[in-house]
Amino acid sequence: MDTRAESRTSTRRLARAAVLGVLPALAGCAGGAPSALDPAGTGAGRVADLWWVLFWISMAVFAEVMLVLAWALVFRRRRDARVRHGQPLRFVTIAGAGIPLVVLVTVYALGLRDLAALGDGPGPRATTIEVTGHKWWWEVRVAGVAGATANELHIPVGEKVRIRLRTADVLHSFWVPQLMPKTDLIAGEVRETWLRAERAGTYRGQCAEYCGTQHAHMALLVVAEARSDFDAWRARLGAPAAQPQTDAQRRGQQTFAQGTCAGCHAIRGTEAAGRVGPDLSDVGSRWSIGAGAVPNDGGHLGGWIANSQTVKPGNYMPPQPVAAERLPDLIAYLQSLK
Numbered sequence: 001m002d003t004r005a006e007s008r009t010s011t012r013r014l015a016r017a018a019v020l021g022v023l024p025a026l027a028g029c030a031g032g033a034p035s036a037l038d039p040a041g042t043g044a045g046r047v048a049d050l051w052w053v054l055f056w057i058s059m060a061v062f063a064e065v066m067l068v069l070a071w072a073l074v075f076r077r078r079r080d081a082r083v084r085h086g087q088p089l090r091f092v093t094i095a096g097a098g099i100p101l102v103v104l105v106t107v108y109a110l111g112l113r114d115l116a117a118l119g120d121g122p123g124p125r126a127t128t129i130e131v132t133g134h135k136w137w138w139e140v141r142v143a144g145v146a147g148a149t150a151n152e153l154h155i156p157v158g159e160k161v162r163i164r165l166r167t168a169d170v171l172h173s174f175w176v177p178q179l180m181p182k183t184d185l186i187a188g189e190v191r192e193t194w195l196r197a198e199r200a201g202t203y204r205g206q207c208a209e210y211c212g213t214q215h216a217h218m219a220l221l222v223v224a225e226a227r228s229d230f231d232a233w234r235a236r237l238g239a240p241a242a243q244p245q246t247d248a249q250r251r252g253q254q255t256f257a258q259g260t261c262a263g264c265h266a267i268r269g270t271e272a273a274g275r276v277g278p279d280l281s282d283v284g285s286r287w288s289i290g291a292g293a294v295p296n297d298g299g300h301l302g303g304w305i306a307n308s309q310t311v312k313p314g315n316y317m318p319p320q321p322v323a324a325e326r327l328p329d330l331i332a333y334l335q336s337l338k
Contacts, residue, residue, distance in 0.1 A: 034176075034177045034178050034204045035178070036051070036177040037052075038178060039178055040179060040198060040199055040201060041196050041197045041203075042117075042160075042196045043180035043181060044176075044177065044179050044180055047181055050111065053110060057103055061103075118180075118181065121162060121192065121194050122159075122160035122161065122194050126160055126161060126162050127142070127143075127161045127162065127230075128142070128143035128163075128164055129142055129143070129153055129164070130143060131220075132167065133166070133167045133169075133185045133207065133218075134168045134169060135169050135212050135214070135315075136215065136217060136312075137151055137218065137291040138218070138220045138291065139168075139278065139279075142237055143164075145234060147237040147238045147279065147281060151221065151278075151292070152220060152223065153221075153223070154224075154225060154229075155223070155230065156225065156230040157200050157227075158198065159196065159227070160195070160196045161194060162194055163183075163192065164190060164191075164192055165185045165190070166185060167185035167187055170211050170212065171187070171211060172209055172218070173207055173208035173209035174193065174207070175207070176222050177205075177206075179222060180193055180194070182208045195222065197222075197224030199224070200224050200225055202223050202224075203222045205220040205221070205222055206219050207219075214293075214314055214315060217292055218292070219288070219292030220291065221287050236282065241268045241282070242337055242338060243269075244336060248329045248332040248333075249329070249332050249333045249336050250333075251333075252333025253270070253333050255322065255326045255333075257270065257272060260320060260321065261274075261320065262274060264276035264277040265277045266279045266280065267279070267337065268281040277316070277317060280334065281337060282338060283296075283337050284296075284335040285337075289304050290315065298331050298335065301331050301334060301335070302328075302331050305322060306320065306322070
């Protein structure tokens, strides 16, 4: 970002901090959840700027109304007060029509400017990432790459990335509050949006349209990183999955292939080619299990395999008939897939 952009960002953060300190009602925006008022991308920055304009206009209008009310309460008690002919009409014309007209026209113009900027997508040579919404997880593919992952996508910092959106079932909505406004996924249509992160980091996204029982547990993570790191991630996405290195991992791979897991899930470089559930080729490195339902560690992974309905009721994965003595090997194998 240039110096002016950095200055605007700093000013916005200071203003936000000041308002959050004065108005506890807004304090939820400063918590651990992602906030559209803490933008890290070009698109979200425009929305946040417009929000602040509307906020300060609202504060100014509130202050004006309170001052007029105070004036009326004071002067109505003065029996000798006289109002010259024409003064009320001028006041109503200016304060009740003129000023609101200027404010509305200004806000309308700013809104049109921001809509045009948000609609200005990336060029034809931009990286394209395809995201499909399922009940209740996100399938992520990079255009031109055979592999897939789930609930996590990477983008290069400082570049516009085209996001092509589909739904496999019901209406979903793709929203990464710190990077871009929401875009609905409509059955039978291919929708497009774009993401551009101005600083490296991880940004949580969420389905923003109620889509069923586990709508709240349909999160994703956007990782903004250097172009070289993004290229490495994209290369791993198209490469075969890691091969087992220990006896336990090899036994776990055999359990996976011979059991019911391979009927629904795929692992690149193996005979498992299921498409019902997420591709598990890099499941060991993912940030969560069940699209944000629980952390991705051995204990939660074992519980998910044994009976995912106790973790995320209503999801499409039934309890798996994995023998207790084979479960640790299966967990070891899945955790090695990074």
